[in-house]
Amino acid sequence: MSLRAPATRLLQRSVATSALGNASRSLSTVAARGRDATSSSPSSSAPLRFSRSGPSSAPARAFSTTSPARDFESPFGVNSLAKFTEEEEMLKEAVRKFANDVVKPRVEAMDEAEKMDPEVIKGLFEQGLMAIETDAELGGAGCSFTAAIIVIEELAKVDPSVSVLCDVHNTLVNTVLRKYASKHIQEKYLPKLASDTLGSFCLSEPSSGSDAFAMKTSCKKQADGSWILNGTKMWITNSAEAEFFIVFAQGDPSKGYKGISAFAVEKSMGVEIAKKEKKLGIRASSTCTLNFDEIKVPAENLIGEEGKGYKIAIEILNEGRVGIGAQMLGLAQGAVEKSIRYAAERKQFGKAITQFQGMQFQIAQVLMEIEAARVLVYNAARLKEEGRPFTKEAAFAKLYASQVAQKASGSAIEWAGGQGFTRETGIEKYWRDSKIGAIYEGTSNIMLETIFKLVEREMQLK
Numbered sequence: 485m486s487l488r489a490p491a492t493r494l495l496q497r498s499v500a501t502s503a504l505g506n507a508s509r510s511l512s513t514v515a516a517r518g519r520d521a522t523s524s525s526p527s528s529s530a531p532l533r534f535s536r537s538g539p540s541s542a543p544a545r546a547f548s549t550t551s552p553a554r555d556f557e558s559p560f561g562v563n564s565l566a567k568f569t570e571e572e573e574m575l576k577e578a579v580r581k582f583a584n585d586v587v588k589p590r591v592e593a594m595d596e597a598e599k600m601d602p603e604v605i606k607g608l609f610e611q612g613l614m615a616i617e618t619d620a621e622l623g624g625a626g627c628s629f630t631a632a633i634i635v636i637e638e639l640a641k642v643d644p645s646v647s648v649l650c651d652v653h654n655t656l657v658n659t660v661l662r663k664y665a666s667k668h669i670q671e672k673y674l675p676k677l678a679s680d681t682l683g684s685f686c687l688s689e690p691s692s693g694s695d696a697f698a699m700k701t702s703c704k705k706q707a708d709g710s711w712i713l714n715g716t717k718m719w720i721t722n723s724a725e726a727e728f729f730i731v732f733a734q735g736d737p738s739k740g741y742k743g744i745s746a747f748a749v750e751k752s753m754g755v756e757i758a759k760k761e762k763k764l765g766i767r768a769s770s771t772c773t774l775n776f777d778e779i780k781v782p783a784e785n786l787i788g789e790e791g792k793g794y795k796i797a798i799e800i801l802n803e804g805r806v807g808i809g810a811q812m813l814g815l816a817q818g819a820v821e822k823s824i825r826y827a828a829e830r831k832q833f834g835k836a837i838t839q840f841q842g843m844q845f846q847i848a849q850v851l852m853e854i855e856a857a858r859v860l861v862y863n864a865a866r867l868k869e870e871g872r873p874f875t876k877e878a879a880f881a882k883l884y885a886s887q888v889a890q891k892a893s894g895s896a897i898e899w900a901g902g903q904g905f906t907r908e909t910g911i912e913k914y915w916r917d918s919k920i921g922a923i924y925e926g927t928s929n930i931m932l933e934t935i936f937k938l939v940e941r942e943m944q945l946k
C-alpha cells in the first residue's frame with residue numbers, strides 16, 4: 485500500500501484546524517512513512533527466527549502477546565490477520581484520535597437531534613477519509629480496501645452513524661465510480677467526492693427491498709442519448725446532506741434484471757429529498773425517501789454499459805457488506821470497552837463487579853466472539869484485495885459481525901446495570917445502533933441464503 489503525495493497534501497490541509505491538528509499530522513506521517521515503506525521490502529529487514537519463548541531463544545522473536553506485532557515478519561510470508569502494514573497501523577491510530585477528539589464530544593447531541601453535525605462531515609473530508617481508495621491524482625489517499633475497513637471500524641467504536649456515512653460514501657459511491665464509470669465521469673466527480681461533496685447509493689424502493697431488482701424507478705433513453713428518470717427511492721443513507729447520487733433504474737421491464745442501468749445523478753438535476761425517517765438507531769445518519777420526477781440525466785452519466793446496473797450493484801454490495809461487518813465490529817468493541825471500564829470501577833458486595841466469576845466469564849465469551857467477527861471481517865477484506873472470490877466470506881462477515889454486535893451491545897447494557905439502561909452513558913445507543921446491521925445491504929436471511937447458494941455450488945449439490 486502506498487499513500488501518494490497528493491494524499492499527503494490532502495491530509496495536511498487540516499493541520500491548521502486546531503481540533504483536528506494532531507490526527508491530521510499523524511495521517512501526514514502515514515503518507516510519508518508509506519512512501520518510505522515502498523523503498524524497503526520486508527525481506528530487507530533482519531530475518532527473524534521462530535521460537536516459542538524463553539531467554540535461550542533471544543534475540544529471536546517469540547510469539548508473544550506483549551511484543552509489538554509490526555516487528556514480526558513470518559519467514560514463510562504468512563501472517564495473522566491482525567498484522568497490518570505500518571501505514572495501516574498509523575492510519576488506525578490517526579482515525580482513533582479523530583474519532584475521540586472530534587466525533588466523541590458530539591455523539592450524544594447528534595443522536596438526540598437526529599442530525600449529523602456538519603463539522604463532523606467537514607472533518608472527515610479534511611482528514612482525507614472520504615476518498616480512501618481513490619487515486620491520488622483524483623484527490624484521494626490511494627489506500628487499500630483494508631485501510632477503508634480500518635477507518636470504518638475505528639469510527640464505529642465511537643459512533644456507528646458517522647461510520648456508516650463514511651462507509652457508504654467510500655465503499656459504495658466512490659467504488660462504483662472508480663470501478664465502472666468512464667474516465668470523464670471519474671475526473672468530473674471523484675475529486676468533488678474527495679473534497680466536499682457527500683454521496684448516496686440509491687437502490688432500494690418502497691416495494692423492492694430484499695428483492696432489490698424488482699425496482700420500479702424507470703430510465704428512458706431519449707433521441708439525443710440522454711435519459712429521463714422517474715420514480716421513488718427509499719431508505720437512502722446520507723441523502724439529507726448528499727449532493728450526488730448513484731441511482732439504479734429499470735429501462736426495460738421485459739428484460740428483468742438485465743434491463744437495469746446505473747447513473748451518476750447530481751442533486752441539482754432535480755432530485756427531490758422527501759420524507760426523512762425517524763429511526764430506532766443510527767439516528768444521526770440521515771435516511772430519506774427520494775423522488776425523481778422527469779429528471780434529465782446526460783448520456784455521459786450512464787455508469788458502465790446500459791443494462792449492466794444489476795452486475796454493478798451485486799458486485800459492489802459484496803464490498804459494502806465487508807464495510808458493514810467492520811461497522812458492526814467497531815460498534816461491538818466500542819460498547820464492551822465502555823461497559824467493562826464502568827464495571828471495573830463499580831463496587832458491589834465490597835469489590836469491583838468484574839471480580840465476580842459470573843461477570844468475567846460473560847466478558848471473556850463476548851470478547852472471543854468479537855475476535856471471531858474481526859477475523860471474518862479482515863479475512864474478507866484481504867481476500868478482496870488479493871482478487872480472490874469473497875462473496876461468501878463477505879456474507880459471513882456481515883452476518884456474524886451484526887449478530888455479535890447485537891449480543892455484545894446488549895450484554896454491555898446489562899454489565900453496567902441501571903446505568904447501562906440510561907441514555908447518559910451512551911451504552912444503550914450501541915444496542916439501538918446494532919439492529920440495523922441485520923437489515924441494510926442485505927438482511928440476515930439474505931446473507932444466509934447467499935451463503936447456502938454458494939456452498940450448494942461449491943459442493944455441486946445442484
Ligand SMILES: Cc1cc2nc3c(=O)[nH]c(=O)nc-3n(C[C@H](O)[C@H](O)[C@H](O)COP(=O)(O)OP(=O)(O)OC[C@H]3O[C@@H](n4cnc5c(N)ncnc54)[C@H](O)[C@@H]3O)c2cc1C
Binds near residue numbers: 688692719722927
Ligand atoms: C437505516 C437504513 C438505511 C438504508 N440505507 C440504504 C441505502 O443507502 N441505499 C439503499 O439502496 N437501501 C438502503 N436501505 C434499505 C435496505 O437495504 C433494505 O431495508 C433491506 O434490503 C431490506 O429490505 P426491506 O426493508 O424492504 O425488507 P423486506 O425485503 O421486506 O424484508 C422483510 C423481512 O423479510 C425477510 N425476507 C425477504 N425476502 C426473503 C427471502 N427470500 N428469504 C427469507 N427471508 C426473506 C427479510 O430477511 C426480512 O426479515 C436502508 C435501510 C435502512 C433501514
